[in-house]
Amino acid sequence: MASETFVTALLIITGIVAAGILISAVYPVVWTMAGSFTSSAHQTDIQIRTDFKIVSTYASETGTVKILMVNIGTVPIGISDIQKSIVNIGNTGNFGVARWVASLPSPADGYWTYTLYKTDSSPNQWSPGETIEIDTGSILIGEVPPATPSVYFQFILPSGVWRSAEFTISKP
Secondary structure (H helix, E strand, O other): HHHHHHHHHHHHHHHHHHHHHHHHHHHHHHHHHHHHHHHHHHHHHHHHHEEEEEEEEEOOOOEEEEEEEOOOOHHHEEEEHOOOOEEEEOOOOEEEEEEOOOOOOOOOOOOOEEEEOOOOOOEEEEEOOOEEEEEEEEOOOOOOOOOOOOEEEEEEEOOOEEEEEEEEEEOO
């Protein structure tokens, strides 16, 4: 009888130690996977709630391009994200990447700047409902006036959300 009690006690202790070892080995892996899933879900949520629309376009024969866009998403877009955005622009079928600058240099080939028309008091962000104007100065690639009278414009946020438009050059 004493030997049965001793064996039962050893089996219970062994079970508890084995459970502890299993939990200490598995728990960090589960915690890491949960963190990865949470981070991925957060990024996806931001992308789903981030949206903007190109509402007005203008391009002159001299190459000046102005684009008006409105934030129609449910989250604000940070100024730093706007400044890190990629702008592809040029003649349809012959476009390149423009770089952001705080103000357009002279000549302004290859650069873009923006003006944010604020409607609320939140600094450093493009809030829902607000308009931003992209100004590229003289950016059109190729001959001016170009052989193709249309312009391709694409704005890509660092989060991967992008919009594009194709429009014609205005004649004076």
